[in-house]
Amino acid sequence: MITSSSQLIWKDRKAIRPPAVFLLLAVALAVAVHFMAMAVFESSGMPVGLFALIGVVALHGLVDTYPHKTLGLCNGVTLTRAALASVLAGAVFAPEFNRWVVFAIASVAFAMDGLDGWLARRTGLTSGFGARFDMEVDAVLSALLAVILLTSGRAGPEVLVLGFLRYGFVGLSFLVPKLQAELPPSLRRKTVCVIQIAALLFLMCPLAPEALLMPVTLGAVLLLLWSFAVDTCWLMRVAQ
Numbered sequence: 001m002i003t004s005s006s007q008l009i010w011k012d013r014k015a016i017r018p019p020a021v022f023l024l025l026a027v028a029l030a031v032a033v034h035f036m037a038m039a040v041f042e043s044s045g046m047p048v049g050l051f052a053l054i055g056v057v058a059l060h061g062l063v064d065t066y067p068h069k070t071l072g073l074c075n076g077v078t079l080t081r082a083a084l085a086s087v088l089a090g091a092v093f094a095p096e097f098n099r100w101v102v103f104a105i106a107s108v109a110f111a112m113d114g115l116d117g118w119l120a121r122r123t124g125l126t127s128g129f130g131a132r133f134d135m136e137v138d139a140v141l142s143a144l145l146a147v148i149l150l151t152s153g154r155a156g157p158e159v160l161v162l163g164f165l166r167y168g169f170v171g172l173s174f175l176v177p178k179l180q181a182e183l184p185p186s187l188r189r190k191t192v193c194v195i196q197i198a199a200l201l202f203l204m205c206p207l208a209p210e211a212l213l214m215p216v217t218l219g220a221v222l223l224l225l226w227s228f229a230v231d232t233c234w235l236m237r238v239a240q
Contacts, residue, residue, distance in 0.1 A: 018071040041090030051086035074120035084109040145200040
C-alpha cells in the first residue's frame with residue numbers, strides 16, 4: 001500500500017513538471033522581454049503584457065492537452081519565439097525606432113521557426129499543443145509586423161491582410177461552425193505561411209527597394225487569400 005501511494009505521488013509530481021517548468025521559463029523570459037523592450041523602445045508595458053497574455057493562454061492549453069511528462073526544449077524554443085515577438089509590440093506606439101533592430105529581432109524569431117518542430121520530432125515530444133502553440137506564435141509575429149509596417153508608413157492598409165486574415169477566419173468560424181473542423185496537414189499551407197512572414201520581413205528590411213514593396217505585398221496577399229480560400233472550400237464541402 002505504501003509503495004502504491006509513493007508511486008501515485010511520484011506520478012502526480014511528474015504530471016505537474018511541464019506546467020511548472022513552463023511557468024518558471026515564462027517568468028524568466030518576461031524579465032528578458034522587459035529589459036529588451038526598454039533597451040530598444042524605452043517602454044515595456046505592451047511587450048510584457050502581450051507576453052503575459054500569450055503565456056497564460058499557452059499554460060492553459062498545456063495543462064489541458066499536453067500528453068507528455070517532460071516539457072522539452074521544443075516548447076522552450078517556441079516560448080522564446082513568443083518572447084521575441086512580444087518585444088516587437090513596443091514598436092507599435094514608439095515615436096521612432098531603429099528598423100534594423102526590429103528587422104533583426106523578427107528575423108531571429110522567424111529563423112527559429114521549424115527548430116521547435118524538429119526538436120519535438122527528434123525527442124519524441126510531438127503534440128497537438130506544440131503544433132498549435134507554434135502556429136499561434138507565427139500568427140502573433142505576423143500581426144505585429146503588419147501593424148508596425150502600417151503605423152510606420154512602410155506599407156498601406158493591404159498589409160493588414162497578411163497579419164490578420166487568420167484571426168478573421170477564426171472569427172468567421174464562430175458564425176460558420178463548419179470552419180471550426182480540423183484541417184488535414186498541408187505542405188501548401190506551411191509553405192504559404194513561410195512566404196507570408198518572409199514577405200513581411202522583406203517589407204521591414206531597410207534595404208528593400210521601394211519599387212518592390214507594393215508588388216511583394218500584393219503578391220503575398222493574393223497567395224494567402226488563395227490558400228485560405230482552398231481551406232474554406234474544403235471545410236465547407238467535407239466537414240460535418
